[in-house]
Amino acid sequence: MKKLLILLVSIFFLTGSAWAKTIKIGVAGPFTGPLASFGEQLKIGATMKAAEVNAAGGINGNKVEPVFMDELCDPKEAATVGTKLANDKNISIVIGHLCSSSTLAALPIYRSAKLPAISPTSTNVSIGKMSPYYFRNVYRDDFQGLFLAQYIKKVKNFKKVAIFYEVNDYSMGLMSAFMKEALKLKINILGTEAYTNETTDFKPQLTKFKMMRPDAIFVPGYHPQALLIASQAASLGIKAKMFGADGLDNPTMLDNPDTDGLFVTTPFLVESAGPAAKSFIAKHRKDRGEDPGWMTANTYDAFGMAVQAIKAVGENRVKIRDYLAGINSKENGYDGVTGLTYFDGNGDCLKSAYVKEIKDGKWISAQQMQ
Amino acid sequence: MENLLEMSSLFLQQLVNGITLGGVYALIAVGYTMVYGVIQLINFAHGEIYMFGAFLAFAMVTVFNVPFFMAAILSIIICACFGIVLDIIAYRPLRKAPRLAALITAIGMSLFLQNLALMIWGGEIQSYPREALPAFFYQEAIAFGDVTITWIQVFILLVTVIFMATLHFIIHRTAVGTAMRAISQDKTTAALMGINVNRVISFTFALGSGLGAVAGILVGLYYNAIFHMMGFIMGVKAFAAAVLGGIGSVPGAMLGGGLLGVAEALGAGYLSSAYRDGISYGVMILIILFKPSGLIGRSTTERV
Helix, strand or coil: CHHHHHHHHHHHHHHHHHCCCEEEEEEEECCCCCCHHHHHHHHHHHHHHHHHHHHCCCECCEEEEEEEEECCCCHHHHHHHHHHHHHCCCEEEEECCCCHHHHHHHHHHHHHCCCCEEECCCCCCCHHHHCCCEEECCCCHHHHHHHHHHHHHHHHCCCEEEEEEECCHHHHHHHHHHHHHHHHCCCEEEEEEEECCCCCCCHHHHHHHHHHCCCEEEECCCHHHHHHHHHHHHHCCCCCEEEECHHHCCHHHHHCHHHCCCEEEECCCHHHCCHHHHHHHHHHHHHHCCCCCHHHHHHHHHHHHHHHHHHHHCCCHHHHHHHHHCCCCCCCCEEECCEEECECCCCCECCCCEEEEEECCEEEECCCCC | CHHHHHHHHHHHHHHHHHHHHHHHHHHHHHHHHHHHHHHCCCCCCHHHHHHHHHHHHHHHHHHCCCCHHHHHHHHHHHHHHHHHHHHHHHHHHHCCCCHHHHHHHHHHHHHHHHHHHHHHHCCCCECCCHHHCCHHHHCEEEEECCEEEEHHHHHHHHHHHHHHHHHHHHHHHCHHHHHHHHHHHCHHHHHHCCCCHHHHHHHHHHHHHHHHHHHHHHHHHHCCCECCCHHHHHHHHHHHHHHHHCCCCHHHHHHHHHHHHHHHHHHHHHHCHHHHHHHHHHHHHHHHHHCCCCCCCCCCCCCC
């Protein structure tokens, strides 16, 4: 027992003394609450990358450590968390936030504190234009909405669609992008209905949809509500297909057989991932017994970009921002597990979208659009 | 013609949805109204007992593999006891204190129980696995044209009617019911007549909490969504239903619950689904403006 203690203490001192100091990177998202399973993916991605960086000697001999800040995807909480991070002198860059509404709430705080941030997941269109300090390594909803409209026209040949959206920045932005393209492609939008994140009874709206007889129902929201919508739609005898976007891409969607056949767009698909992702996917499978989700992959890359920036220019907020803004072409793009990332003048980036669907209780790669 | 048929079946389906929802509101609303009747307290923690009812049944089914109906009965009994304990711990010491003190305690208990559930079960929405429930729940009971009534809706209505009838019988035909009505009229005189006031209040809490648990279990089944905030949202709505019917009046709570459910379903179906909660509260505000004592309540309310 005593020997073990001595061993542990000496290990502690050995590892502890190896680092010159600890560099902290803020990671903000919903680590508790209804969307905690999204936050979990953020956590896994950041932890994996940090462990890898440290195993390879850290950032110029310094240990890197993600600091997780929980904001429940609630814009009010996001503003509080954002202020804390902005006032913390040890934080020189933030990875997050996860939900678009939270990112939009924290954005002005980071802008005035000159604190750069990379959101791995927020897809709302307006984010990039609003701050020179905000970057993201995920596509925007105008692209995602357009992609979905083209996909259902070309691959699925749906003609009549009803839309069931949540009252928030992400869902409404995605819906309007989808509708714009659907109009061009002459897809008939039968009607739109709304819900809030507190809604659990979707039957009145679904009943209306049932009478409209759509080919499919588009749910541009998040997975907790989508799961309920699928099961309540089934109980009303609605046979229309359901589809959504990255907000529905979550393992919890598999809990209920009513989601069978549902398909979504996603920025990262294990089957379509490039060679750079091989070891990342293998490590995730080995550690957790499952394939990585897209949020894990995007966070892994965002964290990697943050590390690369600090390595290059040190812990100065403005210098890090300028460094990130300089990643602006194919030639100097960041080659990560989600492909090549480089930013345009707004800090946005162009990434491909993939489609996956639920079949027999599993997420599988769907037919992709050529 | 076909259009007319479609419109009427849409209306019928919304009505069925609304009545089912209304039945659940009524079950919770009687819990508020009975407690208000005997001790003039708005028991804000009532919604949380409803939530615990749903969670306990869910936990027994999913963790301990208890058959569903058994789990439901156990959960109702536990919640009834829970109601009694809640009264003894939180409200009884304040019986003689100003009413505001007890009200604030009630809000405190509500927050405490919400956070307790958050600690135990986490913040994610939980759903019953399909195979844990009797298969008939998900089958269609009646389907004509586009109108579908599932067995679970029939089950909810049936359970609501049975429990309401039993409640009516208890209040009007049993000794303890008579005692409850006596206390609601005059607590001191009732005590002088030899009624054990505290015991009757405990009984009232048990009855209300048991019915709350029934509602929680039914809603957990119906929407297949069990989460720590479900009691708060539903509690506020059921409270609105109790006020709508006339707080303190049991038939009023039943009527108020039914009306609110239908108003909400039709409002969401025909007006705007984004503002459905606003619609149901709007109805409540209008009634309070024009008939402050509620639909059935009189100025000298017959309480309990």
